[in-house]
Amino acid sequence: MQKAAIDQRSGFCEATGIYYSKREHVKLPADPSLTLPNFIFHHHSVDPTATAYIDAATGASLSYGQLKTQVFSFAAGLSSFGVQPGDVVLILSPNSIVFGVSLLAIMACGAIATTTNPLNTPLEIAKQASDSQAKFIVSLPSLIPKLPKLLPLILLKDFDKNDLEHLGIANASLERNSELDRHTLASFLAKRGFPRFAIFSELLQSERSSVSSDHYGRQDDTAALLYSSGTTGTSKGVILTHGNFIAQVRILTRVEEIIPWALRVYMCIIPMFHVYGMAFFAFALLAKGSTVVLQQKFDLVETLRAIEKYRITHAPVVPPVLVALAKSPMVQKFDLSSLVSVGSGAAPLSKEVMDAFTKRFPHVYVSQGYGLTESTAIGANTATAEEARQYGSTGTIASNMEFRIVDVASGTPLPPNQRGEIWMRGPTIMKGYFGNPGETAAVLDREGWLHTGDLGYINEDGFVYIVDRLKELIKYKGFQVCILITSYGDRICRY
Template sequence: MVFRSPYPDVEVPDVSLHGLLFADLGERADRVALVDGTSGASLTYAQLAGAVDRLAAALAARGIGKGDVVGLLSPNTPYYAVVFHGILRAGATATTINALYTADEVAHQLADAGAKMLFTVSALLPNAAPGAAKAGVSDVVLLDGAEGYPSLAELLANDHPVPSVEIDPAEDVAVLPYSSGTTGRAKGVMLTHRNLVANIVQCNAMFHVDGSTRVLAVLPFFHIYGMQVLMNNGLQVGATVVTMPRFDLPEFLRVIQDHRTNRVYIAPPIAVALAKHPIVDQYDLSALDGIFSGAAPLDEELADIVAKRLNCRVSQGYGMTEMSPVSHAIPDERDDIPVGTVGLILPSMENRIVDPATGEDVGAGERGELWCRGPNVMKGYLNNPEATAATLDADGWLHTGDVAVIDERGLVTIVDRVKELIKYKGYQVPPAELEAVLLTHPEIADAAVVGVRDAEGEEVPKAFVVRQPRSALDEAGVMEFVASQVAPHKKVRVVEFIEAIPKSAAGKILRKDLRARENA
């Protein structure tokens, strides 16, 4: 059966993302759009829109336009929004890169996306420069400045005409974030202007965010959650978005206190700190009226502790990069919905719950894989028709790989995962990628990686390793080897040596057998 949102369908404007956010600033023009939470530097909406136009003009003068891809590798700052929207304003596609990526990971994404330029910051040059060089990207611009590189300020000082670009919202790809989807190595997710515009309009029906809202943006803009829910949705409704370059608990609390942010978006690890750390009591957090968690499941008991300690509402939602990203959320006006659920289906979306074994739909209260369809669902994976077909069927249903239950009230609860992806502190960790790294070690004969729970209940990557004969490799050696080649969130954190990796007759790793060892 098909489950629909209890909310009426929304009308999705037939405009580009730039058109939705900047076509008519109205009374927003002189309002502060973005503030650097650390320095206090800010941009009004008029200044932001003007800088976006100037950058688009500079990019057009450099030959960047429709069909081109530009990389963006930076922590959160007000100028991240300038670069992001300047790329789209020029008609190009932005591929946002994880600021923690190694040089090889940066190179892979730039090359796979076919990027022609890269914007980054001086602090990230040790990985950005060799990554760009390896990918054949020679045009590297810094948001701040460093000797030998053009700066964003230089590009913004141009007097070139702003390009006139015809955007087909339903077809033209606006952003190309990378996601592991339901399995495997990270793939470019093609999100059109219509996908992004639709999800902003859909979220507006659920969230009470407006011009009086001060949004704390500590979650990274390179991640679809930060990009859309914090940055783009905040700007569309005229809110003030306060940026932080990284999470640091004392600074996080200070920014909430000093900037009086009343809407804070987090991932569950931040909730743990808010619930348990004694330093929280040293700050005035009275401006807070709502905390919204996403990117990974939030424990209901933990949410309750945070809500009581901070005297504010705590809620959560669910989504995927492939859905731009939000598909389910607890609406702001619904205090009766338990945080153990991910709330209700967004407007203009349909859901099915499908038995993975039979492929048949199941009804309310029964478990099955969650399938989603709506205007926010991706166009597909870049240059990967096989992965697209495995995730997005011919009827437009996105197979999420998550097991869910929808009850009689329409409340959705995520209960398990069909997919193999590990979610560490909200970041995606593909087991196959770590296995590929492990197998390059000369003393490792075979390896498999699964997610296990640590002492704090966090899912972490565990490697099962088969050593070569006469090898003296130990756990620390395995972890150090992987850590030297991947971003910090992908590090192997537990190692167990075994005689053989269990596999099916077809050679597929039997991860369920490895997980069973944990519970034996």
Template sequence: MAETTSINPQNGFCPQTRTYHSLRPAVPLPPPSQPLSIFQYALSLLHSSSSALSTTPFLIEAATARHLTYSAFLRHVSSLSASLKPLLSQNDVAFILSPPSLHIPVLYFSLLSLGAVVSPSSPLSSPSDLSHQISLSRPAIIFATADSTNKLPQIDVPIIILDSPLFLSMLQCESASHSSLVAAAVVDQSAAAAILYSSGTTGRVKGVVLTHRNLIALVAGMYHNKLGEDEVESAPHPVSILTVPLFHVFGFFMLIRAAALGESVVLMERFDFVKMLEAVERYKVTYMPVTPPLVVAMAKSDLVDGFDVSSLQALGCGGAPLGKEVSERFRQKFPHVEILQGYGLTESTGGATRTMGPDEAKRHGSAGRLSENMEAKIVDPETGEALAPTQRGELWLRGPSIMKGYAGDDAATAAALDSQGWLRTGDLCYFDQDGFLFIVDRLKELIKYKAYQVPPAELEHLLQSIPEIADAAVVPYPDEEAGEIPMAYVVRKAGSNVSAAEIMDYIGKQVAPYKKIRRLAFIDSIPKSPAGKILRRDLQRHALSKL
């Protein structure tokens, strides 16, 4: 007889398969064989959810109040697509290096409509970071601002300057018509839509390949769950402000989500706390995707009291766990604002679990329940056994938003994805009896600085290249504002008197600002296992004992 399976309706756990299932209603997705780009899918949802495209602002520049209505945005996309079509073939990668502006969403959507692959990088990336990313993604074209081109490696690829008259003319192409939007490229859902950069356990940045299907699955879940929340006709028009960068998976999918739902998005070229508060007041922002340090700042800063932030209804908090004390302090100050926490990785298109509604938001410390169409396992890292609720192990995820793989790195792809489609997250977690996920620790040795991933191995390699240093290790050190900061333990060579300030200054010039070493201690020797692996836990305990 075939074994029957039963899923616990309280937590989604199936004891026969040892798999957790989403408790959310399943969301219908288009058949995988149907050609459909995320651009076409988002456009179909937009037309069904918003009739006032000519008057509804989609993009608003916080500093200048310049804006694009949905109609103007789509005209720009159509025009740019007509201009770029002769320069690009389907599946060509477009590398993008720019701070946020009204042009970037137009560029993203134009490239997606053509079936090209969007690959944005942080403007703060160092030249060596950019060289590595470009070697992974192998772009056919590069878009950059005039002041960032000097960081790019010398390669034989056309570069279009985003703040040049040429690019501005591409947005006003006379040969483009609105009808060309309908004739967007025929794109397989399994085709790559984006390559976003994320650090792995090896300390080298990886290019995460996300497909159109990945993005469709994520947006579909948010769209269908949003329908139930919009029953109150008097609710204000949703306005979000993107405090997270557009090159980061969080900002990337929040932008696409907003477009699909017909919402307005306020963009800031550079994050500034006071300017953010001004924008919330000025544009009546209702929703902000944030990282925990921003929640801390809002809960603690007296500056907030000088602004009218009464329009805020919810914060979507991700990137790192949010502490119970911070949550409670925030709720005391802003009782009308919900904090909705979530968990995801670049490798899961930014989504995996989230809280929904006020009752789930009260689960302090939890990253929420499994998202729609998502499955999970908690696997013992030593035995490989799949574990039941309340037991701790590595979180594995499977679902339609899980990445295709890593660009140009088959070995890393094989290490992260098994033959059945399970993604090993490297995070130590457990589900409670009600199906809420709790992140305990990271099996990966990454430091989360303000939601940026900082690989210790990369910093250790740089430290060990300094002649006066005999050995070094880097560990996370708790910090209320940043979550964690990189702390270095350094063994000086005999006779050397190099100072902590000199070392930190040297490293600071080699890396992006978020990777800087912000604390350093000298030590006689780095504790290691018999196999030579750094015993980071010992160093972390040492650091905490001095706290």
């Protein structure tokens, strides 16, 4: 396709009915045997002494050198525990440093990560474990009552007195020791349906020789099964490959902007079990050497304290958090001068909120975006302060991505400023829905177009606007809930 056939202002080509990204095309790695962990740790130059993760609550941290060592040591430990390439490992945990380590370690040993919300019910968790055919569980002692029984269990931390008190169990051995001894722990878990278990700290001592950083996998292998309501409202396992995540990392980190990536400090409030939290905070930022400050759940005062203490430069949030930053008097008590950018998803921000935020933080620009679990959180986003001033827009089409706006009745591609269903195509689009060829065929056509079920339009300047859903309501825990579009992948903020 010659550039002359593409309108340079909107990116629309009348001959093909396709909107092309106006951004620079990103070159993707051609090596078919490249895996995501190998790409992150061996295809980027990052200072090993730089800080990768900080736990906001405890101040605990992990350097990039330590992160790499732990990822491949834990991967070796998982292999020694019996995790095989292609096995599905379910992670149930809030944000933590070991969560990030676990994700990459699972993929480094050739296995597949599936994640779920710790707030889910035991029935919901069991359903996902069954549907994904999970063979192992990685979780915390406090979450044991929610876990499906009989599956081998990997605990991310040792049991302590607080864990047993949380579970309503007294144990005399804890009067003498801060942690349960191995025999007592084995008996405790066996009685609760977990005859086989391991602990993160023990598996971390495994010999790394059993897992080579250059081994186990190809770009087209499945890296994760992330569950999404999809376009029909029923939860399905979205198959995302190593190649999907590698493309996502390259597309998200294509621009250096004002602050070099290695000097950026990000606040991570978005759950890492969600596609955006995972792909951005656990993968993309690590490839570029940024520091990620982790918070388990949002608390305004604790978030403000962390921004001040750790000199946060970037803070992706959801709209209620941004509204609080714009309007809460509590904000005045903290030094937030380090902030450069705040990202917002889940719904377009009103001009009123944007104006209020800009008035309080004139030096901070607000980025917005649009993506789905099925597109590895990639679609459209605002990349500059100027783009962010397009109120109501989710930005312009991301690098390497193509859009169509299609008439719902006729299937005809539509030109700028006409509303229709949004279709997306590009290197981050999912492989399909796990074990569900019918649902896959319904949303992913033979030409590679993902039919999103979202209604919107692209204006004459190439900005994407989301206006509605083909089916606006779904059931969530028995209630009819309005679906909201989020740049964090799924269409419901469940946190």
